[in-house]
Amino acid sequence: MTMAVYVYSITSKGHPVRLDGLTPVGGSGESLRTVTNGDLSAVVSDAPQDLRPRRRDVLAHQEVQERLMADGAVLPLRFGFTAPDEDAVRGVLEDRAEEFREQLKNLEGCAEYHLKVSWDEDSLLRRILDENDEVRRLNEEIRGGSASPDMPLVLGELISNEVQARQQALGAGIVEALRPFVRDDVATAPAGQDFLSVSFLVDDAKEEMFLATQLSLANQVGEECDFRLRGPLPPYSFV
CATH class of the missing domain: 3.30.70 (Alpha-Beta Plaits)
Known part of the structure; x- marks a missing residue:
């Protein structure tokens, strides 16, 4: 048998x-x-x-x-x-x-590293209120009681679009900064509070620079964002 x-x-x-x-x-x-x-x-x-x-x-x-x-x-x-x-x-x-x-x-000569990044929601909303004049104006009108009935919906859509645009821009910037040190990368759908979930195939010879660059990016972005890097891992994402 x-x-x-x-x-x-x-x-x-x-x-x-x-x-x-x-x-x-x-x-x-x-x-x-x-x-x-x-x-x-x-x-x-x-x-x-x-x-x-x-x-x-x-x-x-x-x-x-x-x-x-x-x-x-x-x-x-x-x-x-x-x-x-x-x-x-x-x-x-x-x-x-x-x-x-x-x-x-x-x-x-490669190993996989998996990076997930989330952005603290309150910090991101404060940043948008500080930097987007239209969002700030609508928010002040709503809080002052002079807004039309549909204004909260308009404000919600505007904030949602701004959150998505900022997350996509930062995610793309992170990946582009790390690409010189990898042979390949594969993005997966982020879950929960994460806006970025990506696997990198890192050459052993460039591993040190990859890790240093990732740490530098995390420091540049600051405490608003949580970088979580796992690895080295078996390269499941590239088989």
Whole structure:
């Protein structure tokens, strides 16, 4: 009876693939191993019967990626990827060999950093009131009781447009300032109070300048904005 396999990453056959001491997802069964076809390998283990994103298993998955990343380029798969058996894995390695080789080449010597930025709402509104004459005039008329019934709606739309324009301009400026130090970037839809959520593929040789520039941008913008940078991470966003 063939057993389903859990797939962590794809590497070149020449990657050292040091798996000693690592715990597989599920915590039991056969230890981590490689499945090879041509010049590509996949790191796998037996798939657990009740695969769920438990904390211990997500951490086990992440530890495999970090160990592999330390020794060379990998194509990290997100948590939960399984295949029916090892033959199926070999088939994918064969069918998509050219694509995988190209991706490995692009990711050589790189790591992912993810940046989220939010803008304190009260600070932004105060800034808009201070700097936008039309917003300030409408606000004063409403507070003074001389506004027409539709004026609060007009003011709300004007403020909303101004907030969006300022957030987009600052977000674009942040990304442009960091682009000289990255190979690629991918924006994702921001959530909650964030107005910027972007992943950067950072070359190891430019990592120091990338981090210094990000810190400088955060200092320039000041306490109104909250910069949250995570990394280095496996380059999930670029696989």
